[in-house]
Amino acid sequence: MHPTLADDLSRLPALLQSARDVAARELGGLAERPVVGPGTAPGPAALPEEGAGAEAALARFVEDWAPGFSGSAGPRYLGFVTGGATPASVTGDWLTAAYDQNVSGAAGSWAAALERETVAWLREVFGLGVEHSGALVTGATASNTVGLAVAREWLGERLGVDVSRSGAAGLGPVEVLSGSPHSSVAKALSVLGIGRDRLRPVPLLPGNREAVDVAALETALAALDGRPAIVVANAGTVNTVDFDDLRAIAALKERHGFWLHVDAAFGGFAALSPRYAHLVDGLDAADSVCVDLHKWLNVPYDAAVQFTRRRDLQVRVFHNASPYLGLPTGEPDFLHLTPENSRRLRALPAWFSLVAYGRAGHREIVERNAALAARLGEGVAALDGLRLLAPVRLNVVCFTLADDPTPGRVAALADAVADSGEAFLTPTVYGGVPALRAAFSNWRTSEADTARVLAALTSALSG
Numbered sequence: 183m184h185p186t187l188a189d190d191l192s193r194l195p196a197l198l199q200s201a202r203d204v205a206a207r208e209l210g211g212l213a214e215r216p217v218v219g220p221g222t223a224p225g226p227a228a229l230p231e232e233g234a235g236a237e238a239a240l241a242r243f244v245e246d247w248a249p250g251f252s253g254s255a256g257p258r259y260l261g262f263v264t265g266g267a268t269p270a271s272v273t274g275d276w277l278t279a280a281y282d283q284n285v286s287g288a289a290g291s292w293a294a295a296l297e298r299e300t301v302a303w304l305r306e307v308f309g310l311g312v313e314h315s316g317a318l319v320t321g322a323t324a325s326n327t328v329g330l331a332v333a334r335e336w337l338g339e340r341l342g343v344d345v346s347r348s349g350a351a352g353l354g355p356v357e358v359l360s361g362s363p364h365s366s367v368a369k370a371l372s373v374l375g376i377g378r379d380r381l382r383p384v385p386l387l388p389g390n391r392e393a394v395d396v397a398a399l400e401t402a403l404a405a406l407d408g409r410p411a412i413v414v415a416n417a418g419t420v421n422t423v424d425f426d427d428l429r430a431i432a433a434l435k436e437r438h439g440f441w442l443h444v445d446a447a448f449g450g451f452a453a454l455s456p457r458y459a460h461l462v463d464g465l466d467a468a469d470s471v472c473v474d475l476h477k478w479l480n481v482p483y484d485a486a487v488q489f490t491r492r493r494d495l496q497v498r499v500f501h502n503a504s505p506y507l508g509l510p511t512g513e514p515d516f517l518h519l520t521p522e523n524s525r526r527l528r529a530l531p532a533w534f535s536l537v538a539y540g541r542a543g544h545r546e547i548v549e550r551n552a553a554l555a556a557r558l559g560e561g562v563a564a565l566d567g568l569r570l571l572a573p574v575r576l577n578v579v580c581f582t583l584a585d586d587p588t589p590g591r592v593a594a595l596a597d598a599v600a601d602s603g604e605a606f607l608t609p610t611v612y613g614g615v616p617a618l619r620a621a622f623s624n625w626r627t628s629e630a631d632t633a634r635v636l637a638a639l640t641s642a643l644s645g
């Protein structure tokens with residue numbers, strides 16, 4: 183063994199203690215850390231020939247790189263939809279690395295069984311029945327891609343094309359209908375060889391809504407003359423957190439043949455709260471479902487879950503077995519279900535958080551975030567220089583300048599807020615109007631944080 187490596191091995195407990203100390207210090211200061219990193223990153227250094235050892239690597243990281251990291255795990259980073267990491271999930275994540283299990287299959291370790299237990303719990307969290315099987319993937323983009331890959335295989339089943347063997351070309355042009363799809367859906371369609379241009383926008387409900395007009399969806403389906411299609415329903419749009427009427431969409435299946443994929447990346451967590459669960463009523467009727475875990479479950483990146491009712495088709499797409507051995511049967515190993523072959527035990531942080539806080543703890547996060555979003559919404563509406571662009575439906579406040587909201591002026595407002603170090607918001611365009619979003623999905627965020635965000639906006643407006 184290389185002497186430096188041997189030395190690290192002999193001092194492993196002390197090294198882990200040092201890493202713990204750094205993490206404890208960073209997390210202790212997280213709430214006051216500037217929300218975005220300063221200036222430009224150091225230029226690329228030369229590859230070390232002789233290693234310095236892990237303690238020296240830690241010191242160099244802390245010195246050279248850590249100061250430029252963002253406070254995205256903290257309470258006032260409201261850009262995109264950004265979760266933090268609960269204490270239990272960080273613990274689980276550390277141990278994922280320490281145990282370093284390969285959850286491609288079940289052989290020789292209980293790790294795959296732990297992932298199955300986690301998936302079963304998540305199924306309950308989101309109100310899905312046992313017909314839905316699932317697996318953990320890296321994020322909602324990957325989850326949407328897996329769901330749409332199974333949809334593609336289903337189209338093949340309907341049209342008599344074995345897509346897994348002969349390719350997607352045999353399907354001809356595929357119709358993918360959706361009201362307000364997330365950009366990752368177009369990306370998935372590109373990856374899957376269906377094509378971004380096959381995503382057909384369906385009209386939305388009138389009255390400042392991002393939810394699909396189900397009657398218009400039915401008209402679009404009827405126009406397909408019986409040709410099977412894919413419908414992507416959206417449960418939680420990123421601008422205004424609107425929800426398609428999932429039950430009404432699922433009911434269209436009685437008259438039209440389509441695969442129903444639901445992107446519930448963060449909106450799925452509405453199921454945790456009796457107050458908001460109606461928003462995802464009908465989710466169980468979906469053929470495939472995407473939910474992110476590194477957003478509103480507040481586990482570290484990279485974690486999402488995908489569910490489907492057609493695991494047989496999923497195995498046809500993703501199996502990694504010799505055709506001579508036939509397709510896996512029974513409870514297929516995870517390597518036959520997801521894009522990866524070797525896989526980290528990314529279920530462990532979620533398992534830890536669910537064991538530590540339970541349904542009630544995670545419900546409290548969702549309800550508190552929603553209440554804080556409503557509070558910021560009231561504050562924004564009351565400010566002279568700003569106006570809300572949509573009602574605060576769940577956890578996102580979408581607003582703009584009251585006067586002359588040009589892209590430049592709106593971006594300048596976002597920059598001024600970020601430069602204050604107090605809060606981070608991301609620009610968007612809603613209904614053709616340049617706007618800002620404040621998305622609440624961090625377990626740490628409090629009323630005091632929300633007051634600080636409002637104060638930062640107020641001073642940015644006057645400054």
Ligand SMILES: *Cc1c(COP(=O)(O)O)cnc(C)c1O
Pocket residue numbers: 263320321322323324326364366418419420445446447448474486
């Ligand atoms: C965030 C998001 C995605 C993409 O998630 P990643 O984890 O970043 O891949 C997809 N759909 C919706 C609705 C989202 O909010």
